[in-house]
Amino acid sequence: MTPLSCRIFGHDYGFAADGRTMRWSCVRGCGAGGSKEYDSADQARCYARAFDRKDTDDLGRRAPLLGLFPLRMARAMRKRVEGRRRQA
Template identity: 85%
Template sequence: MTPLTCRVFGHDYQFTAEGTTMRWSCVRECGAGGSKEYESAAQAQRYARAFDRKDTDDLGRRAPLMGLFPLRMARAMRKRVEGRRQA
């Protein structure tokens, strides 16, 4: 049976490469996972590294949603005003 956390938040996959095979499994040990073969070990390693990144790894480098909200609102208003001018 799938743990409650996996059912609510989704699986937390960890990706690894073994030769030309990339494998993934849920770190909560619920049994979810799989594998995929690539043409080279370098490709498998590259994809495993790319997929294994977490959003929290670069938390300080990305602006929070609320920090971007005024910019998004200004852009939306500008588009709306430009749309009225063209009509």
């Protein structure tokens, strides 16, 4: 049976490369997942690394212009203050 969180929010996949094969599975342990074979192990690693990124990993760096504009400004101000402290 699928966990309630997967039914409401969808699966939370984690990706990993095993040689030329990229595998993914739901980190909530519901059993959903799969695999895909690539031409080389480098390609499989590259895709696994790219797909394994979460949108929240760099939330302040690439925030949408209007919706998270205050977060982007706070991050810029924090960097500016830290830069001044290093110079002093």
